[in-house]
Amino acid sequence: MAEARVAARWAGAGYYALLALFLYMPIFLLIVFSFNDSVILAFPLKGFTLEWYHELLQAEELLASIKNSLLVGFLASAVSLALGTLAAIAIMRFRFRGRDTFLSFASLPLVIPYVVLGVALLILFSALGIDLYLWTVAIGHVVINVPYVMLIVAARLAGFQANLEEAAMDLGATYWVTLTKVTLPLSAPALVAAFLSSFTTSFDEFTLAFFLAGTQNTLPVYLYSQLRFPSRLPLAVSLAAVVMVVSILILLLSEWLRRIGAGASKTKGIK
């Protein structure tokens, strides 16, 4: 019995290693090619160079698209955070008619194909005569991020007892004071995690940006336009290496905060 268990354990560990290799290989490959001294992205490697990174710093369109993505990301995440947190507090701390209905409908953006949402918003903005610009992309990102924020914050609110808030109010605090001095500080890790999660979603989102950005470029839209020109690929690849490393760092931070945020209790559904 014990031997079979040890064998199973080793087989499992081997399989884990293989799957991890499968998942990481494409990323390592991009990083390797980003230092490769050739325009053609193929083996055998031609030698080490930092040229692509050097060119990266001078690609103005690219830098502009990064700036746009940061702007859209901050705007969309800030608004999503505010809206999603309000929704989370409402559904976790109040019982009202239509609560379940609201929850179901507010979760729908989680399942809608982005291509459908993208064209629907495109039609809306055109019907209203609104010119497409970065903030129309941000609106699209708010719609898809609000449900995520709501679920992350709601999980945190479920993790501490509403009687902490009741105690504050019994001691004479107004609802507003309770909200700002008790509820929100206690939710802080979840709020930061929700913000970072929205930000990274928005920063990497392509489909909605493709339909809603107008003449502007966000980073994914710019990258998409570059993928058609083989000679521009090395630049895209070195950018990939940078973006990947940065987004991994941000998300590790967010995951760590979410763990704290959800507390020792396991994250459970909120229905």
Add this chain to the structure above:
Amino acid sequence: MFLLSPPALTLLVFFFVPLVIMASYTVREGTFGVASRTFSLDSFRTLTENPGFLRLLKDSMVLSLQTSFFAILLAYPVAYFLVFHAGKRRMSLLTLLIVPAWTSYLLRILAWKLILGSNGVLNYTLLNLGWIDEGVPIFLYSRTAVLITLVYVWVPFAALPIFSSLERIQRHLLEAASDLGAKPWESFLRVTLPLSFPGILAAFFFVSIPTVGEWVTPTLVGGVDGIMYGNLIQDQFSRALNWPMGALLSMVLLVIVLVAVMVFNRFVNITEVGAYG
């Protein structure tokens, strides 16, 4: 109630209203000007008269089922290993598998292009190993390439709900099975597997729903043979400029997704799985 109105209003104006306007667009004659206000059933006629549209829809649904199947097949053993054999480090090891999924989607697809291309890494490796004599171009620009790339993208997300359903299985049930004389594979088939079924179902849901409308991956690695239903929609808006047709194709996809969600919702709590974000 004042807490709820800002988010509710936002979703109403920028989620439900657009979908309603889009639905009304399906019975218009054209995209702009007078034609966009004229009633017409042209798009419905085009849809029913061209089997190509519905065939691509079927292909996309098959692709999303295949993607879910292979993603779950690859993810289940690793989730099983983490829960039952990896001890205290299982959360860190799980996170390690998710990390690649946090990096740019477009760039991961680009990486697969470099792997599968005719000058790609896969061909190069096979050539050097002497397994093939010349570059095999079949890897890139095919449905298989789309499938491989999509499975790659979705494996980590399939692993999450399976992991959490296995975590919830009470260990004494397995001990009881073993005490009653069940062999390890018997207790797997009759205890572990059935109890992890909600996780498999959730994984199935969270892989198949987003992939059915996928159009970016087919555009980049699928070539002519690999285009999918999502590409049809995108094409009506960015090239053909036939919005009524595009709106109709979108509505068909939306209805299919909503029906699937309603069916799944009887078995899976969406908010629970969504909390993995």
